[in-house]
Amino acid sequence: MVAIAQLVEHLIVVQKVARSSRVSHPGETSEEIPRFFAIRGGRTRGTRLSRSQATHNKRNDHAVFRKRLLLRRDAGNHRPSRRNRDQPVSRLRTDDVCESAKAKIREACACPDAEIFFLVGGTQTNQVVIDAITPPYAGVVAATTGHVNVHEAGAIEFTGHKVLTLPHHDGKIDADELDEYCATFYADGNYTHMVFPGCVYISQATEYGTLYTLAELEAIRKVCTKYDMPLFIDGARLGYALTATGNDVTIEDIARLADVFYIGGTKVGAMFGEAVVFTHGNMPKHFVTIVKQHGALLAKGWLLGLQFDTLFTDGLYLRIARHANDAADRIRKVLVERGYTLTFDAPTNQIFVTLDNETSERLQRDVRLGFTEKADDTHTVMRICTSWATTDEQVDELVALL
Numbered sequence: 173m174v175a176i177a178q179l180v181e182h183l184i185v186v187q188k189v190a191r192s193s194r195v196s197h198p199g200e201t202s203e204e205i206p207r208f209f210a211i212r213g214g215r216t217r218g219t220r221l222s223r224s225q226a227t228h229n230k231r232n233d234h235a236v237f238r239k240r241l242l243l244r245r246d247a248g249n250h251r252p253s254r255r256n257r258d259q260p261v262s263r264l265r266t267d268d269v270c271e272s273a274k275a276k277i278r279e280a281c282a283c284p285d286a287e288i289f290f291l292v293g294g295t296q297t298n299q300v301v302i303d304a305i306t307p308p309y310a311g312v313v314a315a316t317t318g319h320v321n322v323h324e325a326g327a328i329e330f331t332g333h334k335v336l337t338l339p340h341h342d343g344k345i346d347a348d349e350l351d352e353y354c355a356t357f358y359a360d361g362n363y364t365h366m367v368f369p370g371c372v373y374i375s376q377a378t379e380y381g382t383l384y385t386l387a388e389l390e391a392i393r394k395v396c397t398k399y400d401m402p403l404f405i406d407g408a409r410l411g412y413a414l415t416a417t418g419n420d421v422t423i424e425d426i427a428r429l430a431d432v433f434y435i436g437g438t439k440v441g442a443m444f445g446e447a448v449v450f451t452h453g454n455m456p457k458h459f460v461t462i463v464k465q466h467g468a469l470l471a472k473g474w475l476l477g478l479q480f481d482t483l484f485t486d487g488l489y490l491r492i493a494r495h496a497n498d499a500a501d502r503i504r505k506v507l508v509e510r511g512y513t514l515t516f517d518a519p520t521n522q523i524f525v526t527l528d529n530e531t532s533e534r535l536q537r538d539v540r541l542g543f544t545e546k547a548d549d550t551h552t553v554m555r556i557c558t559s560w561a562t563t564d565e566q567v568d569e570l571v572a573l574l
Contacts, residue, residue, distance in 0.1 A: 270477030276484035281427035287455040290476035294408040303331040310370025315340035343378030347391035375406040377413040381518030408436035411493030416519040442479040492560035496521040499558040523556040
C-alpha cells in the first residue's frame, strides 16, 4: 500500500539519522550495529566500544538529532511550546502533511468550511464524537444491529450515554420509525424523567454491508432537523459504500446531509486512522480537549495525516475500495450460481451467507469466515470479507473450495 510504504520509508530514513533502529537503510549491510544498541548495551555480538568512543558517538547523535529538530522547528513542523498551548487552537500551527490531507478531504467533499480531526480507530471515534455532540442527559438513537450497540463493549454507555435502539431493516433504520419514536417520546408527560434522543447514529455501509439510498438519507435528515438531533454517519467502510454497484450517494451528499461523519481509513487501506469531518463549522467547542479526555489524542498525529494525504491523492481511496468490491462481486456470483443462500442483498465488500453447519465447518478448515449469528439449530450466518489487499489468486482459491 502506498500510504504504508511512504510511511515506512520515512521512518527508515529518520531512524538512519538517529542510528536508533535495527532496520537497515538501503545501501547498508545488515551486519551494521546501530549505535543505540552499542551505547546502551555496551557489548553487542562481541563488539565493544570504549567509554570515550561511546561518549563521542552519543554526543554526535545528539547533535544530529538536535539539528534536525531545529530544522523542523524553523519549517513550522513542530508542536507548540507549552507557553503557547493556551492560545486558541485555530491560531496554532499544525504539521503541513495533516493540513494537506485536510485540504484534499475538503475538496473531495465539496465542503470548504469542513473542520477535520484525525483519530485512530472506529470505536474510539464513535465514542469521542457521540460524547462530544450529545447532551449529558441524552442518548444516541441507532439500529439494534448498529456497531455502537453490538460490538463496542458498551463504550458509549461507558461515557454516560444510553444507546436507544430502533428495529433494523437489513441493518438500516427507517425514517418514519425514527419520527414515531421521537414523537412518542415527547408525547409522554414524563419525558423529562427519561433519556432524551440526543443524536442519531447510522453507518454507510451498514454492519450488514447494505446501503442507504439518497432518498433514505434525506428522509432521516428531515427527522433529525425536526427534533434538533445531530446526524452522525459512521464511515468506517465508506469507501466500499461509495464504490458499490447501484450506490446513488456521493461523498458530497454525505457531507451535505450529515452534521458529522468520518472517513474510515483503518478498513480501507490505512495502517490505522479515521478522518472525522464536521461539515458545517459545527465542531464542538474545545474538541481537542474532549479528545484528550478520552485518551484519544495521538502525539505523532502526522502519521495519520500522512496516510490520508496519500489516500486522497490521485483517487487512491476510491480505487482500492472499488477493487475490494469487485473481488466480492466475483465471489457473490459464484455463491449464487452454486446454490448458496445469501443472507442479505449487500453490494459491498461484505458477503453474508447462511450455511448449514457441516458446510461451515468444511470451509473453515481452509477459509477464515467471520461468525455473524445463528440462523437456527442447523444453520449459521457467516461473513466473507474482501479488502483492498485481496488478490485475484485468493479469490480463485476460495471459489475452488465452494
